[in-house]
Amino acid sequence: MKQVIFIAAIALLTTTPARSQALVDPSKVAPEYREAAEKRRAEQIRQRECALKADLEKVLPRDRTVYLNHCLDAMAAKQ
Template sequence: MRTFIFIGAVALLAAVPAHAQTLVDPTKVAPEYREAAEKRRAEQLRQRECARQADLEKVLPRDRTAFLNHCLETMAAQQ
Protein backbone atom coordinates (compact mmCIF):
# COMPACT_ATOMS: atom_id res chain seq x y z
CA MET A 1 0.00 0.00 0.00
CA ARG A 2 2.85 2.38 0.79
CA THR A 3 4.29 1.72 -2.63
CA PHE A 4 1.10 2.90 -4.33
CA ILE A 5 0.98 6.05 -2.21
CA PHE A 6 4.65 6.75 -2.96
CA ILE A 7 4.15 6.22 -6.70
CA GLY A 8 1.04 8.43 -6.64
CA ALA A 9 2.89 11.20 -4.80
CA VAL A 10 5.80 11.07 -7.25
CA ALA A 11 3.39 11.16 -10.21
CA LEU A 12 1.63 14.25 -8.82
CA LEU A 13 4.90 16.05 -8.14
CA ALA A 14 6.32 15.17 -11.56
CA ALA A 15 3.29 16.47 -13.45
CA VAL A 16 3.90 19.82 -15.15
CA PRO A 17 1.01 22.28 -14.90
CA ALA A 18 -0.42 23.45 -18.20
CA HIS A 19 -0.35 27.19 -18.85
CA ALA A 20 -2.47 29.21 -21.20
CA GLN A 21 -0.91 30.29 -24.46
CA THR A 22 0.73 33.68 -24.12
CA LEU A 23 0.23 36.51 -26.57
CA VAL A 24 2.77 36.71 -29.37
CA ASP A 25 5.09 39.70 -29.05
CA PRO A 26 6.05 40.82 -32.59
CA THR A 27 9.04 42.78 -31.28
CA LYS A 28 10.67 39.58 -30.03
CA VAL A 29 10.41 37.78 -33.35
CA ALA A 30 12.94 37.79 -36.16
CA PRO A 31 12.24 40.57 -38.70
CA GLU A 32 11.29 38.15 -41.48
CA TYR A 33 8.52 36.66 -39.27
CA ARG A 34 7.28 39.93 -37.76
CA GLU A 35 4.32 40.38 -40.13
CA ALA A 36 3.07 36.85 -39.37
CA ALA A 37 3.52 37.49 -35.65
CA GLU A 38 1.47 40.68 -35.88
CA LYS A 39 -1.33 38.80 -37.66
CA ARG A 40 -1.19 36.02 -35.05
CA ARG A 41 -1.37 38.55 -32.21
CA ALA A 42 -4.39 40.25 -33.79
CA GLU A 43 -6.11 36.85 -34.11
CA GLN A 44 -5.29 36.02 -30.48
CA LEU A 45 -6.77 39.33 -29.34
CA ARG A 46 -9.96 38.67 -31.31
CA GLN A 47 -10.24 35.20 -29.77
CA ARG A 48 -9.72 36.58 -26.26
CA GLU A 49 -12.33 39.27 -26.81
CA CYS A 50 -14.88 36.69 -27.96
CA ALA A 51 -14.03 34.46 -24.99
CA ARG A 52 -14.50 37.45 -22.67
CA GLN A 53 -17.89 38.16 -24.23
CA ALA A 54 -18.88 34.50 -23.77
CA ASP A 55 -17.88 34.72 -20.10
CA LEU A 56 -19.84 37.95 -19.60
CA GLU A 57 -22.93 36.47 -21.23
CA LYS A 58 -22.47 33.24 -19.24
CA VAL A 59 -22.66 31.01 -22.30
CA LEU A 60 -23.03 27.34 -21.40
CA PRO A 61 -20.05 25.10 -22.21
CA ARG A 62 -22.08 23.12 -24.75
CA ASP A 63 -22.92 26.34 -26.65
CA ARG A 64 -19.54 28.04 -26.25
CA THR A 65 -17.95 26.80 -29.48
CA ALA A 66 -20.88 27.94 -31.59
CA PHE A 67 -20.88 31.30 -29.81
CA LEU A 68 -17.14 31.78 -30.35
CA ASN A 69 -17.36 30.82 -34.02
CA HIS A 70 -20.25 33.22 -34.59
CA CYS A 71 -18.41 35.99 -32.71
CA LEU A 72 -15.21 35.51 -34.74
CA GLU A 73 -17.16 35.46 -38.01
CA THR A 74 -18.94 38.67 -37.01
CA MET A 75 -15.64 40.37 -36.16
CA ALA A 76 -14.12 39.25 -39.47
CA ALA A 77 -17.11 40.58 -41.39
CA GLN A 78 -16.81 43.98 -39.70
CA GLN A 79 -13.23 44.41 -40.84
Protein backbone atom coordinates in the same frame (compact mmCIF):
# COMPACT_ATOMS: atom_id res chain seq x y z
CA MET B 1 -1.29 -0.37 -1.51
CA LYS B 2 0.24 2.50 0.46
CA GLN B 3 3.14 2.61 -1.99
CA VAL B 4 0.80 3.04 -4.95
CA ILE B 5 -1.03 5.90 -3.26
CA PHE B 6 2.28 7.50 -2.27
CA ILE B 7 3.64 7.26 -5.82
CA ALA B 8 0.39 8.66 -7.25
CA ALA B 9 0.51 11.58 -4.81
CA ILE B 10 4.12 12.35 -5.72
CA ALA B 11 3.27 12.17 -9.44
CA LEU B 12 0.41 14.63 -9.01
CA LEU B 13 2.49 17.04 -6.96
CA THR B 14 5.39 17.09 -9.42
CA THR B 15 3.31 17.90 -12.51
CA THR B 16 3.19 21.48 -13.70
CA PRO B 17 -0.06 23.20 -14.61
CA ALA B 18 -0.77 23.72 -18.30
CA ARG B 19 -0.24 27.27 -19.44
CA SER B 20 -2.11 28.99 -22.21
CA GLN B 21 -0.24 30.11 -25.27
CA ALA B 22 1.45 33.45 -24.74
CA LEU B 23 0.71 36.33 -27.06
CA VAL B 24 3.13 36.61 -29.94
CA ASP B 25 5.50 39.55 -29.58
CA PRO B 26 6.29 40.88 -33.09
CA SER B 27 9.31 42.80 -31.81
CA LYS B 28 11.02 39.52 -30.87
CA VAL B 29 10.54 37.96 -34.30
CA ALA B 30 12.92 38.16 -37.24
CA PRO B 31 12.05 41.09 -39.55
CA GLU B 32 10.97 38.84 -42.42
CA TYR B 33 8.35 37.18 -40.19
CA ARG B 34 7.16 40.32 -38.39
CA GLU B 35 4.08 40.86 -40.56
CA ALA B 36 2.88 37.29 -39.95
CA ALA B 37 3.55 37.70 -36.21
CA GLU B 38 1.46 40.89 -36.14
CA LYS B 39 -1.42 39.09 -37.86
CA ARG B 40 -1.15 36.18 -35.42
CA ARG B 41 -1.16 38.55 -32.45
CA ALA B 42 -4.27 40.30 -33.75
CA GLU B 43 -5.98 36.92 -34.17
CA GLN B 44 -4.97 35.87 -30.65
CA ILE B 45 -6.40 39.11 -29.22
CA ARG B 46 -9.70 38.56 -31.07
CA GLN B 47 -9.88 34.99 -29.75
CA ARG B 48 -9.23 36.13 -26.19
CA GLU B 49 -11.88 38.84 -26.44
CA CYS B 50 -14.46 36.29 -27.61
CA ALA B 51 -13.43 33.85 -24.88
CA LEU B 52 -13.84 36.61 -22.29
CA LYS B 53 -17.31 37.42 -23.64
CA ALA B 54 -18.22 33.73 -23.43
CA ASP B 55 -17.03 33.62 -19.82
CA LEU B 56 -18.98 36.76 -18.91
CA GLU B 57 -22.14 35.40 -20.53
CA LYS B 58 -21.57 32.03 -18.84
CA VAL B 59 -21.84 30.03 -22.05
CA LEU B 60 -22.06 26.29 -21.40
CA PRO B 61 -19.04 24.24 -22.48
CA ARG B 62 -21.12 22.32 -25.05
CA ASP B 63 -22.16 25.62 -26.70
CA ARG B 64 -18.82 27.40 -26.37
CA THR B 65 -17.35 26.45 -29.76
CA VAL B 66 -20.43 27.63 -31.62
CA TYR B 67 -20.46 30.84 -29.61
CA LEU B 68 -16.77 31.52 -30.25
CA ASN B 69 -17.09 30.85 -33.98
CA HIS B 70 -20.09 33.18 -34.19
CA CYS B 71 -18.25 35.86 -32.22
CA LEU B 72 -15.14 35.63 -34.41
CA ASP B 73 -17.27 35.79 -37.56
CA ALA B 74 -19.07 38.85 -36.22
CA MET B 75 -15.76 40.56 -35.42
CA ALA B 76 -14.45 39.77 -38.92
CA ALA B 77 -17.61 41.21 -40.47
CA LYS B 78 -17.11 44.48 -38.56
CA GLN B 79 -13.67 44.94 -40.07
